[in-house]
Amino acid sequence: MEGKTVFKMTPQRAAILEYLDGNTSHPSAEDIYSAIQKKYPMMSFATVYNTLEALKAKGMLWELNIDDQRKRYDPNTKLHHHLICEKCRAVVDIFKDFDLTVPADIAQGFMITGKHVEFYGLCPDCAKNG
Amino acid sequence: MEGKTVFKMTPQRAAILEYLDGNTSHPSAEDIYSAIQKKYPMMSFATVYNTLEALKAKGMLWELNIDDQRKRYDPNTKLHHHLICEKCRAVVDIFKDFDLTVPADIAQGFMITGKHVEFYGLCPDCAKNG
DNA sequence: GTTACTGCAAAGCTTTTGCATCCCT
DNA sequence: AGGGATGCAAAAGCTTTGCAGTAAC
Numbered sequence: 001m002e003g004k005t006v007f008k009m010t011p012q013r014a015a016i017l018e019y020l021d022g023n024t025s026h027p028s029a030e031d032i033y034s035a036i037q038k039k040y041p042m043m044s045f046a047t048v049y050n051t052l053e054a055l056k057a058k059g060m061l062w063e064l065n066i067d068d069q070r071k072r073y074d075p076n077t078k079l080h081h082h083l084i085c086e087k088c089r090a091v092v093d094i095f096k097d098f099d100l101t102v103p104a105d106i107a108q109g110f111m112i113t114g115k116h117v118e119f120y121g122l123c124p125d126c127a128k129n130g
Numbered sequence: 131m132e133g134k135t136v137f138k139m140t141p142q143r144a145a146i147l148e149y150l151d152g153n154t155s156h157p158s159a160e161d162i163y164s165a166i167q168k169k170y171p172m173m174s175f176a177t178v179y180n181t182l183e184a185l186k187a188k189g190m191l192w193e194l195n196i197d198d199q200r201k202r203y204d205p206n207t208k209l210h211h212h213l214i215c216e217k218c219r220a221v222v223d224i225f226k227d228f229d230l231t232v233p234a235d236i237a238q239g240f241m242i243t244g245k246h247v248e249f250y251g252l253c254p255d256c257a258k259n260g
Numbered sequence: 261g262t263t264a265c266t267g268c269a270a271a272g273c274t275t276t277t278g279c280a281t282c283c284c285t
Numbered sequence: 286a287g288g289g290a291t292g293c294a295a296a297a298g299c300t301t302t303g304c305a306g307t308a309a310c
Contacts, residue, residue: 008284008289029275044292049275051290065195070274083232083240092240098230102213102249106224109254110213118246119232124239138264138309159300174267179300181265200299 007054015040016051020061020075026082026091028070066091066118081116085123094119137184142177145170150191150205156212156221158200196221196248211246215253224249 007013015036020027027035033048052073055061062074066084072091081094100115101107121127137143145166155161163178182203185191192204196214202221211224230245231237251257 006285006289010284010290012291030273042292045275046277046293047291054290063198065198068193068195068201071198083236083242085240086243092236094232094236096233098228100228100247100249102224103226106213106222109257110215110222110251111257112213112249112251113216114250116248116250117230118248119230119242120244120246121240121242127239127241136264136310140265140309142266172267175299176268176301177266184265 007058012036012040012043012047013051015043016048020073023075024093026064026066026072026074028067028072030070032073064091081118083119083121085126086120087122087126090123092123137188142166142170142173143181145173146178146181150203153205154223156194156196156202156204158197158202160200162203194221211248213249213251215256216250217252217256220253222253 016032019032019035025031029045029048029052032052033043033045036048037043052061052063056063059077060075062077064072064074064082066072066082067089069089076093078095079097081096081098083092083094084090094117098115098117100117102110102112146162149162149165150157157165159175159178159182162182163173163175166178167173182191182193186193189207190205192207194202194204194212196202196212197219199219206223208225209227211226211228213222213224214220224247228245228247230247232240232242
């Protein structure tokens with residue numbers, strides 16, 4: 001009656017899914033749009049955002065707030081963390097389950113559902129060139 | 131000769147600093163602007179952003195990417211982490227130094243300069259009411 | 261006296277939305 | 286057939302910028 005809706009597969013969505021599958025570049029909506037537009041010129045931003053929203057709602061996609069400028073998307077929804085280059089904004093996955101707990105006095109009454117570790121630094125290229 | 135510029139104190143900046151001092155609400159630029167405008171109607175957004183930028187450059191302020199919608203600012207620049215309510219976006223500080231290291235194979239050549247842990251969940255109020 | 265800061269308004273970007281049409285299922 | 290999805294374009298937010306005037310040092 002409510003909440004659940006069907007996810008209709010369309011050529012546009014298939015293209016987005018194909019682009020995201022196994023993609024570890026943590027693309028922005030713009031990245032996704034322009035990558036797909038090369039192959040499928042008939043593709044609008046509204047569709048990209050619509051699809052990302054639908055995938056997010058189904059838990060098939062993470063929306064990352066690791067970039068100052070724009071949202072980035074991660075098709076890998078297995079628990080993992082990130083290492084971010086502060087210069088070029090490259091993002092590297094870290095698959096390691098850090099054992100972290102919130103101090104009890106702070107956790108009081110808070111229902112904790114997730115965690116995410118961000119490491120910042122300079123990637124090899126940026127460390128070398130700047 | 132380059133880079134370093136003076137930080138001129140102005141009434142507007144004093145008001146912003148006063149508002150931020152000891153503030154743990156992790157306000158957005160809008161929050162800061164409207165709070166200060168009550169006392170000092172002559173205050174523009176440009177000045178808020180200008181001042182935040184200057185403080186950030188001096189390392190007196192953190193810009194946080196913990197909110198989907200807008201940047202949040204934290205006047206406490208001692209290493210700490212955050213617990214974020216996914217519903218009302220409240221942010222609680224966690225002063226604990228988690229001992230975290232990036233797996234060696236990933237850290238290769240990366241110059242790591244910082245880390246930040248985010249815990250997600252529902253704050254007591256939101257857990258209760260919805 | 262310099263140099264930086266201020267306010268205003270316009271512009272820039274990213275993201276969202278309204279709507280008529282289209283097409284999966 | 287019907288409920289989603291699409292494309293387009295406009296709008297909405299947040300943040301940045303240009304500029305002339307002003308004030309801190």
